[in-house]
Amino acid sequence: MDTQYVKWDYNQMGVVATLKLSEPTENIVAWQRFLPTGPIALLPLTNCLSSLVxxxxxxxxxxxxKVSEEEFVDSINNALWKVYPKDGVVESGMRALQQLLEGLSLQTGAVKQLQPSVSAIIEGSRAAFPLQFGHSVSYVQTGTVLVGDAAHRVHPLAGQGVNLGFGDVTVLVQLLAEAVINGAPLGDMTYLRKYETLRQRYNVPIMFAIDALHRLYKGTAAPIVLARSLGLQLTNAIPVIKKALIEHASGQIRNR
Known part of the structure; x- marks a missing residue:
């Protein structure tokens, strides 16, 4: 397409695999833990299988x-369960917030479900891919349209890459249908440019927000750790904010 593509590497790779859990989980939930080396996430497939990112x-x-499957599984369990030293400043700040939330009756009282343990991986499912930020300045040209990862790439920590792609497909299909109804050819640039404008207005802010989250979670200084920990705790404790974030994250899939 001979169009500019803005990108930078995170100097990371996303290791993926299909995991067998040590025991079935009663409540099928997704797990993510932010580690000094990067986040590890388990996305449920069934009550005893999860997808690793x-x-x-x-x-x-x-x-x-390259390591054996046994060593690979041990590394995953260590990443999920290892207890790291806690900073006194962070702990004091979190206790103060906990007391404040209890005083305001904002605690949900929900019982915390422990992260699962992994017993094995599905043979042949282990792989890895480079992590990058990438965005095409132009999504369309005559007879050509970019969607999904061809148009944009984000860090997987927020789980939004596939949602952005689904959004591209939905808007493109709607506009192509509109073109057909109006008697225009499918490659009419008026409709393709409209697709590009609508999706870039939506995609770009989310992409930069995810990039900012990645940079925030790379920081290990106590003030940074405290700030992000307080933010997550407040988000979880305030139902309106929590519900809005959940609906935004899952709305694109639900609407499909």
Missing amino acids: WSLPTTEAKRLL
Whole structure:
């Protein structure tokens, strides 16, 4: 297409695999833990199978692709369960917020479900891909339309890459249908440019927000850790904010 493509590497790879859990989970939920090396996430497939997405420095990711399945499983369980030293400043701040929330009756009182343990991986499911930020300045040309990862790439920590792609497809299909109804050819640039404008207005702010989250979670200084921990705790405690975020994250899939 000879169009500009803005990108930068995160110097990480996303290690993926299909995991067998040690025991079935009663409540099927997704798990994500932010580690010093990058987030590890388990996305449920069934009550005993999960899909792994583990963001790691490139050298470590390549190493884990070569180790035995037993060592790979041990590394996953260690990443899920390892207890790291806690900073006194962060702990004091979190206790103060906890007391404040209890005083305001904002705690949900929900019982916390522990993260699962992994017993094995599905043979042949282990792989990895480089993590990048990428965005095409133009999504369309005569006879050509970019959707999904061809148009944009984001860090998987927010789980929004596939949603952005679904949104592209939905808007494009709607506009192509409109073109057909109005008697225009499918490649009419008026409709294609409209697709490009609508999707870039939506995609770009979300992409930069995800990039900002990635940079925030890379920080290990106590003030940064405290700020993001307080933010997550407040988000979880305030129903209106929590519901809005959940609906935004899942709305695109639900509407399909």
